[in-house]
Amino acid sequence: MLKLEVNIPDRKYPIYIDKGIINRIGEEIRKIYNNKKIAIITDSNVEKLYGPQIENNLKKADFLTKKIIIEPGEKSKSFIVLQSVCDELLKFGLNRGDLVIAFGGGVVGDLGGFAASIILRGIPYIQIPTTLLSQIDSSIGGKVAINTIHGKNLIGSFYQPLAVFIDPDLLKSLDDKFLYDGMAEVIKYGAIRDEKLFYNLLKYESKEELFENIEEVIYKSCSIKKDIVEKDEKDKGERMLLNFGHTIGHGIEKYFKYERYTHGEAVAIGMAVITERSEELGITEKGTFNLLKNAINKYNLPHRMPPVNKNELINAIGLDKKNIGKDMHIILIEKIGKSFVKKIKIDDIEKYINI
Incomplete structure (x- = not known):
């Protein structure tokens, strides 16, 4: 396993790079998160490929999970989808000590991270990027946002993740x-x-x-x-x-x-x-x-x-x-x-x- 650590003022977090890490993700998250509830934000494409796998893995580690599935593509980075995601997070009864996982490409990471940053004025979230673009870029650095009719990523914040888990094997399913x-x-x-x-x-x-x-x-x-x-x-x-x-x-x-x-x-x-x-x-x-x-x-x-x-x-x-x-x-x-x-x-x- 390769590891990097991002050190910013008042905060540091790890980036793990390891082929097959998705197969033990529950075990890895248990090392850094002690509460019970995890909300998984993903898109329908990733859900078909890996949704049951990640959910079962988390349940084996004794986590209580809820999946929130959005449509793939930039159009999901919108106020309407953000509101829907936030509604689902609140229905799940998350508190500030619970966890959100953004499991997908850049759209899921940006939207999921932004939702985590505003729910209850901020709850922890983890990035598990599934595309090369998100693995090397958007999952790192804490930029989270949605698009508007005026342009891309114009509504957002800087909100750093608790950790980033990168599995290069996930790239094999990419077109x-x-x-x-x-x-x-x-x-x-x-x-x-x-x-x-x-x-x-x-x-x-x-x-x-x-x-x-x-x-x-x-x-x-x-x-x-x-x-x-x-x-x-x-x-x-x-x-x-x-x-x-x-x-x-x-x-x-x-x-x-x-x-x-x-x-x-x-x-x-x-x-x-x-x-x-x-x-x-x-x-x-x-x-x-x-x-x-x-x-x-x-x-x-x-x-x-x-x-x-x-x-x-x-x-x-x-x-x-x-x-x-x-x-x-x-x-x-x-x-x-x-x-x-x-x-x-x-x-x-x-x-x-x-x-």
């Missing part, structure tokens, strides 16, 4: 589309902070070779996020580096109403588009865009901006939650493995987008 969706974030980590990780991604010759090295890939990615979160929990400085590709990516997702591109696909386009332009502007080392493009293409992700109305896209980008007043922060890379935050006027964003 390739969603496996590669998560690889966009791995590419991001390599591009902003870890040159060795990035070049390793270019070396893997097959999906099978990727899976042979998946624990190391997950561990390296989680380590980068852990280190950055420890230095900047509330996303006011260095943590912004994790948004490489996301400002444009979130704009693309919103522009297409969260229906055409997955999160990873949109982020891949965002990383490529802004790096191509920053290289043209002389900010980024020549050849960096081609390296990034090769990595993106290798994992079946898009790198070109689709046909869009430029003004509508810029408006969507301008509503991103990371923007402050008339200014916004964008993330650029000097070269693979080295990144920085640049503050610009919102009106200047089109200078960094090739449309």
Whole structure:
């Protein structure tokens, strides 16, 4: 078992990475949680694959459980679904010493964590992420939120989990589309902070070779996020580096109403588009865009901006939650493995987008 520990002010929590840990999850949770009740928030896809398995495992450890099942997809990150989940949690009679498990991908993690943060003004929760994207990114760092008509993740909070349990074996059931969706974030980590990780991604010759090295890939990615979160929990400085590709990516997702591109696909386009332009502007080392493009293409992700109305896209980008007043922060890379935050006027964003 690989283990990391996130240390933030007044709080620390473990991240466990181990193939097959889902088969003894009740035993592991019993080590850190002494009460009886556990509410499991999951989606219908994960429920079909692993729902009975996790529930039976928890019951063997003498926990009283309740499953709350939502529909998969970004549309579940809404006020209506949040209210429904909170109603079910309250019907279960949870108190502040009880536990919520967010068992699923990024949508379940964000929604479940946010529900835990507001029920009874906050009850403990555990992340058990089931997709690569959630295992290396959204389950760590305590960002929990829902979407609105105005944009993605605009209503939420910072609420750290009690622990994160990552089982790489769960990735074997993922459709390739969603496996590669998560690889966009791995590419991001390599591009902003870890040159060795990035070049390793270019070396893997097959999906099978990727899976042979998946624990190391997950561990390296989680380590980068852990280190950055420890230095900047509330996303006011260095943590912004994790948004490489996301400002444009979130704009693309919103522009297409969260229906055409997955999160990873949109982020891949965002990383490529802004790096191509920053290289043209002389900010980024020549050849960096081609390296990034090769990595993106290798994992079946898009790198070109689709046909869009430029003004509508810029408006969507301008509503991103990371923007402050008339200014916004964008993330650029000097070269693979080295990144920085640049503050610009919102009106200047089109200078960094090739449309």
